[in-house]
Amino acid sequence: MATTYAIGKLAKLTDTKVPTIRYYEQVGLLPAPERNAGNQRRYREVHLQKLRFIRHSRQLGFGLEEIASLLALQESQADSGEVQRIARNHLDEVRDKVARLNKLEQALSQLVSCCGSGQPHDCQILSVLADHNLCQHEHEGR
């Protein structure tokens, strides 16, 4: 018969925590595997493949809903247009986030710049936090 994996084995093979795997099943991302006589999950090759896909997509920052869509598209052999749309959209979001974080980094750098010399000084950090007018930066938004 075909090889099966206990949940702990699958966890090690994919560098995933055991509860996380159960969580993916719970939210419908990973299909529920068969159970053995003692009610324990027994995974097959297909689960391993899917879980690898999920984890790699997560590492690339895709959300679980996006991943669910990608898995469905993989299954359906549909045209790649929708796959591209999802990936590009995610890339756009990441670029937005980078832009916002860069602004933040600028603002924070300036915030702590008054403590640069290591000398005792009249530290402005609390004043700037209290009043954005003392802050040269824009840094709005999420």
Next chain:
Amino acid sequence: MATTYAIGKLAKLTDTKVPTIRYYEQVGLLPAPERNAGNQRRYREVHLQKLRFIRHSRQLGFGLEEIASLLALQESQADSGEVQRIARNHLDEVRDKVARLNKLEQALSQLVSCCGSGQPHDCQILSVLADHNLCQHEHEGR
């Protein structure tokens, strides 16, 4: 007597949603104001100042716990060493996040690069998602 603000007024003055203000009170970040005869919150100048501080700090990405510490330090007139430590630590975290997101952006750019020409093609996105070995990037971590 001194001016007081209803919660909605405070919300407008600080560009904060009303439930958010109540939430800050609930978690002990903003001190509970006095109530009028009808049990409604009546805020004073000090609350306005603190809430502005909180909101600006949030815009700069500080967490609520960090903000609580900063507020306490502001109160206590303590030396600025701890303030600096918190701010620098936060800046370090932001820089880490930027670095990680930049790697992500690289990886994602490459991921979608196969669809660059607009022409129909053998799209590799799903294959790469299925196998990090097809992926030239490191992009581990959060």
Next chain:
DNA sequence: CTTGAAGCTCTAGCGACTAGAGCTTTTACA
């Protein structure tokens, strides 16, 4: 005095897990 806006409390939900309690099953070894 009426009416609508604004306020109140309490509960639940978001995303993506993570941790723990309290149990059962499997596995390894003597």
Next chain:
DNA sequence: TGTAAAAGCTCTAGTCGCTAGAGCTTCAAG
């Protein structure tokens, strides 16, 4: 074969920083 540790199970609750909604009371303007 006995036993004990390791691994599995389910269920609940917590993380962070809000946000939304139900169902009520109070306030402010006309």
